[in-house]
Amino acid sequence: MSVELLTIQNFRNLANTQVNFHKKLNFIIGKNGSGKSSILEAIFFLGHGKSFRTNKTDTIVTYDHEQFIVSIKDDLAKQLGISRNIKLAQFDIKLNGDRVQKLSALAKNIAVQIVTPESFKLFFGGPKERRRFIDLGLFHVEHNFPQQWKLFSKVLKQRNACLKSKVGQKEINYWTDKFCHLSQIIAQYRKSYIDLLSKELNDWLILLLPNLAPIMELNYYQGWSAKRNLVDVLSDVSEKELAYGYSMAGAQKFDIKFLLNKQPLELMISRGQQKLFLLALTLAQTNLITKVKQVKPILLIDDIGAELDQYSRLALAKAIKQLDCQVIITAIDEIAIEPLVPEDKNYKMFHVKHGEISIESK
Numbered sequence: 001m002s003v004e005l006l007t008i009q010n011f012r013n014l015a016n017t018q019v020n021f022h023k024k025l026n027f028i029i030g031k032n033g034s035g036k037s038s039i040l041e042a043i044f045f046l047g048h049g050k051s052f053r054t055n056k057t058d059t060i061v062t063y064d065h066e067q068f069i070v071s072i073k074d075d076l077a078k079q080l081g082i083s084r085n086i087k088l089a090q091f092d093i094k095l096n097g098d099r100v101q102k103l104s105a106l107a108k109n110i111a112v113q114i115v116t117p118e119s120f121k122l123f124f125g126g127p128k129e130r131r132r133f134i135d136l137g138l139f140h141v142e143h144n145f146p147q148q149w150k151l152f153s154k155v156l157k158q159r160n161a162c163l164k165s166k167v168g169q170k171e172i173n174y175w176t177d178k179f180c181h182l183s184q185i186i187a188q189y190r191k192s193y194i195d196l197l198s199k200e201l202n203d204w205l206i207l208l209l210p211n212l213a214p215i216m217e218l219n220y221y222q223g224w225s226a227k228r229n230l231v232d233v234l235s236d237v238s239e240k241e242l243a244y245g246y247s248m249a250g251a252q253k254f255d256i257k258f259l260l261n262k263q264p265l266e267l268m269i270s271r272g273q274q275k276l277f278l279l280a281l282t283l284a285q286t287n288l289i290t291k292v293k294q295v296k297p298i299l300l301i302d303d304i305g306a307e308l309d310q311y312s313r314l315a316l317a318k319a320i321k322q323l324d325c326q327v328i329i330t331a332i333d334e335i336a337i338e339p340l341v342p343e344d345k346n347y348k349m350f351h352v353k354h355g356e357i358s359i360e361s362k
């Protein structure tokens with residue numbers, strides 16, 4: 001899918017906005033504080049039920065207002081909408097006009113990925129963001145993953161509750177069995193997905209960081225030693241688990257590491273290269289989601305100019321051209337996007353000033 005019409009009300013400095021996007025490529029230009037990231041944040045919110053900038057959803061509602069509304073109509077006339085009322089502390093979620101209860105109903109219909117100037121710091125900063133990234137891809141690529149993940153999360157919660165309340169060993173064992181079984185299943189899904197992603201990543205690295213492509217290594221950690229049974233690992237740490245009150249190994253602990261000469265990649269490459277690497281990884285994941293055809297992804301790139309030189313932007317332009325999905329890019333001025341704007345005029349250019357969006361005539 002692609003966003004055809006985006007409607008935003010009282011979302012940060014966007015009072016009442018409608019944007020008719022291009023099916024493939026869009027640029028949004030505006031000065032600092034004009035509202036560029038807020039437009040992307042609104043689209044992201046629809047896909048994830050949360051912001052990429054804050055956990056405090058209520059701070060997003062325009063000052064002195066009670067609720068924000070974001071809705072989109074896609075190229076197949078499907079409609080998705082979400083509103084947040086801070087007085088009532090509730091979400092109102094709509095799918096084709098019908099009210100739905102769960103935020104996940106939206107996530108099934110729209111696969112939004114974003115790269116911001118902060119993304120790479122988050123990504124290399126700790127396993128949480130890496131887990132979130134991989135599981136987002138799996139969610140859209142592997143049909144059975146969401147259901148298994150939900151099951152696993154429930155069992156993990158139960159097991160942790162047992163460890164915390166120190167109930168009898170019999171009950172802990174009961175949940176440990178289920179926990180180990182589901183951890184195996186989740187780990188297998190992730191392993192297969194990461195194999196796919198790794199191959200795909202190589203193709204995009206060749207475009208964006210050709211020197212890195214042949215020497216980069218990807219290490220997958222499933223959440224416990226690959227050489228051992230999870231039951232045995234858990235048995236070794238059983239006293240510690242009871243003391244801390246949570247599961248110390250299992251699929252919830254998984255991670256991926258990128259290595260260069262056996263060293264963590266992020267220590268071996270520059271900030272600009274880190275950004276290019278994350279772009280390559282995001283393009284790879286976007287392309288995998290596209291191939292599955294369950295839902296077409298939407299790629300958001302915030303503040304493209306930051307840290308990328310002319311050569312890198314040209315490489316990125318080539319890469320984006322190969323992608324079969326909608327892309328929305330923001331930048332502070334036209335110089336930053338110059339090499340990305342195609343000559344065939346097959347795109348739309350928007351300008352945003354104090355939360356007001358206008359389209360540039362070509």
Ligand SMILES: Nc1ncnc2c1ncn2[C@@H]1O[C@H](COP(=O)(O)OP(=O)(O)OP(=O)(O)O)[C@@H](O)[C@H]1O
Binds near residue numbers: 062
């Ligand atoms: N809840 C809110 N109500 C009203 N305005 C807000 C709210 N939250 C943030 N703002 C304002 O919205 C404006 C737009 O912010 P946004 O981050 O979208 O700008 P931007 O164009 O991405 O800027 P930059 O180039 O610096 O990244 C800012 O001036 C900010 O102060």
Ligand SMILES: [Mg+2]
Binds near residue numbers: 302
């Ligand atoms: Mg911004």
